[in-house]
Amino acid sequence: MYDIIIIGSGVIGCAVARELSKYNAKILVLEKNEDVCSGTSKANSAIVHSGYDAPEGSLKAEFNVRGNKMMEEVCKTLDVPFKRIGSLTVCTEEDKLPELEKLKKRGEKNGVEGLEVLDRDELLKIEPNIGDGVIGALYAPTAGIVCPFKLTIAFAENAFVNGAEFAFDTEVKNIYSEGGVWHIVTDDREYTARAVVNAAGVYSDVFNNMVSEHKLRIIPRRGDYILLDRSAGGYVRHTIFQLPTKLGKGVLVTPTVHGNTIIGPTAVDIDDRESTATTAEGIDSVIAKSALSVKGLPIRQVITSFAGLRAHEDGHEFVLGEPDDAENFFNCAGIESPGLSAAPAIGQHIAGLIKEKLQLSEKDDFIAERKDILDPSTLTIEERNELIKREPAYGTIVCRCESVTEGEILDAIHRPLGARSLDGVKRRTRAGMGRCQAGFCSPKVMEILRRELKVDLTEVTKSGGGSYIVNARTKDGESHE
Amino acid sequence: MNKSYDIVIVGGGPAGLAAAIAVKENGVDSVLILERDEQLGGILNQCIHNGFGLHTFKEELTGPEYANRYIEKVLSMGIEYKLNTMVMDISNDRVVTAMNRDDGMFTINAKAVILAMGCRERPRGALNIPGYRPAGIFSAGTAQRLVNIEGYMPGKEVVILGSGDIGLIMARRMTLEGAKVKCVAELMPYSGGLKRNIVQCLDDFGIPLLLSHTVIDIEGKEHIKAVTIAEVGPDRRPIKGTEQRYTCDVLLLSCGLIPENELSTAAGVTLSPVTNGPVVNESLETDIKGVFACGNVLHVHDLVDYVSEEAARAGASAAKYARGEMPDGGSTVAIRAEGGARYTVPTTLSPERMDDRLTVRFRAGDVYKNAYVSVYFDGEQIQHKKKRIIAPGEMEQVVLTKKQISEYPGLKTITVKIEEE
Incomplete structure (x- = not known):
């Protein structure tokens, strides 16, 4: 049994996971896609609002302003561009x-x-x-x-390093409570937990409505x-x-x-x-x-x-915390703009509520800091040459538009919760994000993924699932090896 | 390694190779080719079809065979080159910064630099095609690499948007590999590729070419499932009611090539808004002294033979410059494109510096039948040559001679025009 299961690994789910990983608790994050940051968190304006827009007294206003104030410190600690x-x-x-x-x-x-x-x-x-x-x-x-990919990935990596588990390609089908324990049914198994966090983005009403009579509509x-x-x-x-x-x-x-x-x-x-x-x-x-x-x-x-x-909710407001008829089920629903700005504050708030409810104690070995993938262009030529001498992969440019080296791509694949697809590499390193939109680098990144993940090229995907890139050999394909 | 060379050539594709050979033939031994890929030859290595070299060698070669003729010469002449080496920067005083696994990051001082970086394909994003963004959408050249170099097929049911040459070649290639190519849709009322490729790659295989058509929707969340193609009007906007859905698992894009000039821009080189390549004079020298350009980085070519010829001229000019024999100053004659000619390369010439003959290349902006290519010297018609067909997909040229120009002292402007009857 887990102490907490979080549904969804967007910026909110990952922010909550990271805050909760400060406590002695067994945490699992469930994600239906193959990587974190695969839904709303990956396609938005990437801005941190100041907080003047939401009505006075609203949760949107409160958490936006708090999140904005926290953002600088969070990004510094987690090495995220802001x-x-x-x-x-x-x-x-x-x-x-x-x-x-x-x-x-x-x-x-x-x-x-x-x-x-x-x-x-x-x-x-x-x-x-x-x-x-x-x-x-x-x-x-x-x-x-802010970079929304890097912020989400940083929260997730840091949570993982601090003991949170992640299960990808895992879709939640049903949730029910029995004897004070939450049961989460996924496509292939059933998990149990003391508390559930619903951070499912555009699906957050679906999960709320499985457990509460206070229906939401996203x-x-x-x-x-x-x-x-x-x-x-x-x-x-x-x-x-x-x-x-x-x-x-x-x-x-x-x-x-x-x-x-x-x-x-x-x-x-x-x-x-x-x-x-x-x-x-x-x-x-x-x-x-x-x-x-x-x-x-x-x-x-x-x-x-x-x-x-x-994830626009009918009430045009964030829905945060426990519905009164579903104890230990914590909603983070209706998180639309300014959700990215509010993420650090929502993470802290929800984790705080859960800590109180589950009586969690603080870890004494929590690792607060996380380093991003090294960007060699920030180094002096001397430092860069030292690095290349130590790790020659940093001397090979793979993505010419964004000047991404093979060393960075290897780091993206092998770090905690590493990339397993072209999009995973792209969001972590920017390889393929430039003006040629991966025209030149995608065959090279595919080859690196094949080699490092020890799979066949036909198993390398753009973004998991059925998003294969090649699916068969050519007539004389074997001779290319 | 040697920290200074007379001439550094950025790119070891057909342009870089021909330029290097010309540099050496023109008496400069200190020359270095920097190539980002793991072998010389550039994009020719993935062009395994034949049809290369008809002009240069009077025979039909495959891309790798054509490249090999030049590579062998480069090797036999002892020309230095570095593979897997990315040029990171070129300064306006010709300091080249490059990087590879073995040397790390290093700089080279060059007396002259020849830009020969080639071009890239216009990606889906730059075309603003609406719909999903699933796997299975490739620029034609990327698919060509996967099929011809890696030996893998991206799918079995193919739709191609754009009738550029690589798309046409890939229509045939995918068909030969057992895929069904359903159609090639082209936004413009004419093809962007060579006539011979339309015949040999589409007509011979019964693949329909839909002119004035474009993709207006892409279906498939994880992998592409279908596209919708519609006819477009003269304003190039889709016409309602003409939509046709094509199921497919591959969409190839062959919608234009863009000279890859990020390094040129870093060096301060001025680009032409028409060609997206450097503005050059008769010596193929850019407006930054000692920086020359040739091949597809200068303007997108139709035939590699012309690339080699042009690159040899850039190599000879750079050698002259490096030897300190390039005459400075002199008068400058502007070369202008008008009336259907979209641009010229070069855009200026110096009667003192030019060779006996100067080939001026250009492309038409539309299809013309039985029209004339004319050259005017300050308003006086000098050449007037009838052509059965002039099309945007095929590069055109006029030849100017030093002798002819010397007969017009004080000449200010040479105009190249396409004139209809």
């Missing part, structure tokens, strides 16, 4: 200008520090490429950007994005939001921590919880709307488009 670049919420309509003051007041009540309303001239000084129609903006200096809300090459990096310096206009909700334009530019998202409510297909209308609308806040965006430098699903 930059506090500030956000601008721009206004393009004269009659909407008072909205900026309203947002500022709300933000201040929520505990957001440093908010300022800027006029166009002040704005141009800090954001030169702002759209011609922009007349003012709310500046939130505490907003930031509507997957799809958002299309486009991503520009790093060669267009620096075009904007802040995360730029738009006040809603007569034409509807706006889109954001933001740099990423890796120097790309993200533009999006749309917001389309859908039925299918797996439907991350982009649409032509979505991409067109993202491009058209971005022109309102930023002028001359080098859209031609798009390297990919993608869609993510937000």
